Amino acid sequence: MGITESIKYGFSYATSDYQKLLILGIICVLASLSTVVSGFGIKNNESLFAVTGIIALIFSIIVGGYRLSVLKKNVEGASDLPDLNIKDNFIDGIKLFVLEIVYYLIPTIITIIIAVITLGASIASLGGEALNSTANETALLNPAFLGTFLTGFAIAIIVGIILFIIFAFFEFMGASRLAKTGSLSEGLSFKQSYADAKTIGFGPLLGWIILVGIIYFIIVLIGSLITLIPYVGAIITALIITPFLAIFVSASLGNLYRTDVLKE
Numbered sequence: 001m002g003i004t005e006s007i008k009y010g011f012s013y014a015t016s017d018y019q020k021l022l023i024l025g026i027i028c029v030l031a032s033l034s035t036v037v038s039g040f041g042i043k044n045n046e047s048l049f050a051v052t053g054i055i056a057l058i059f060s061i062i063v064g065g066y067r068l069s070v071l072k073k074n075v076e077g078a079s080d081l082p083d084l085n086i087k088d089n090f091i092d093g094i095k096l097f098v099l100e101i102v103y104y105l106i107p108t109i110i111t112i113i114i115a116v117i118t119l120g121a122s123i124a125s126l127g128g129e130a131l132n133s134t135a136n137e138t139a140l141l142n143p144a145f146l147g148t149f150l151t152g153f154a155i156a157i158i159v160g161i162i163l164f165i166i167f168a169f170f171e172f173m174g175a176s177r178l179a180k181t182g183s184l185s186e187g188l189s190f191k192q193s194y195a196d197a198k199t200i201g202f203g204p205l206l207g208w209i210i211l212v213g214i215i216y217f218i219i220v221l222i223g224s225l226i227t228l229i230p231y232v233g234a235i236i237t238a239l240i241i242t243p244f245l246a247i248f249v250s251a252s253l254g255n256l257y258r259t260d261v262l263k264e
Contacts, residue, residue: 002204003204003207003208003211003256004211006208006252006253006255006256006259007208007211007212007215007252009251009252009255010212010247010248010249010251010252010253010255011248013074013079013081013247013248013251013252013255014244014247014248014251015244016079016080016081017080017081020081020082020083020084021081021243021244021247022239022243023084024063024066024084024243024246024247025238025239025240025242025243026239027059027062027063027066027084027243028059028063028238028239028242028243028246029235029238029239030055030056030059031056031059031060031062031063031238031242032056032234032237032238032242033052033055033056033059034049034052034053034056035227035234035238036234036235036238037049037052038234039227039230039231039232039233039234039235040231058090060093061090061093061094061097062086062089062090062093063089063093063242063243063246064089064092064093064096064097065088065089065090065091065092065093065094065095065096066082066084066089066093066246067096067246067247067249067250068089068092068093068095068096068175068178068179068250069082069085069088069089069092069179070082070246070247070250070251070254071175071176071179071250071251071253071254072179072180072254073251073254074250074251074253074254074255074257074258075176075179075180075254075257075258075262076180076258077258081247095178095184095187096175096178098184099171099174099175099178099184099187099188100171100175102188103167103170103171103174103188104164104167104171106163106167107160107163107164107166107167110159110160110163111156111159111160111163114152114155114156114159114160115152115153115156117152118148118149118152118153118155118156119149119152121148121152165206165209168209169193169194169197169202169205169206169209170190170193170194170197171193172197172205172209172253173192173193173194173196173197173257173261174187174188174189174190174193175187175253176196176253176254176257176261177189177192177193177196179254180257196257196261199260199261200256200257200260200261201260204260208252208253208256212249212252215248216245216249219241219244219245220241220245222241223237223241223242224237226241
């Protein structure tokens with residue numbers, strides 16, 4: 001199945017059971033509790049935000065676990081949405097969280113190193129002026145500083161984007177292997193993830209990532225506009241937009257993995 005068909009399948013799958021979509025939406029509201037509370041104009045209440053933050057973290061992990069169960073269903077070729085299981089989803093959510101940290105840690109570190117080197121080169125370009133930067137703010141407007149900083153900043157951004165896309169190949173395949181086997185060690189196998197990505201083809205996989213990314217961005221933008229509605233905006237977004245995106249992406253990926261890697 002091609003990438004376009006997988007994306008179409010993700011849409012149809014995400015809207016195949018509105019009851020389960022709504023149930024996940026309620027979990028997503030709890031996962032966005034801090035934002036929901038802020039939408040009611042409640043501010044400067046550190047105790048409340050600490051409690052809502054903890055609640056949001058717990059339910060965010062559960063949502064991650066449900067995403068993994070959707071991925072598993074589609075890797076196995078099932079057509080129904082999985083039932084919500086708080087315990088199992090929480091455990092799976094922790095596994096997925098660990099997997100995502102491991103895969104994206106390397107590009108994050110490399111991007112930070114490049115950014116630090118860029119900042120250091122920019123400061124070095126000021127020479128002696130850097131020592132008096134607090135007293136002479138015009139030093140920051142030095143053409144040498146600005147040129148080096150902006151060039152380095154652009155390089156860091158470009159390299160960071162490229163690295164994150166490359167490691168997204170591994171992370172998506174690793175998540176699919178985790179869903180298929182239930183084993184975190186299998187999901188964290190860079191060698192197997194590379195082999196799976198190669199089986200699909202890096203071109204088609206990149207095309208899938210770009211198309212899904214564009215769709216995701218558009219829907220998130222719509223959700224952001226809905227969030228601007230006083231009081232209920234954040235609730236509506238968390239109840240409808242967030243669960244739809246979670247199911248859509250996982251279903252599309254699972255379908256792509258099943259048809260192009262497992263050849264089923």
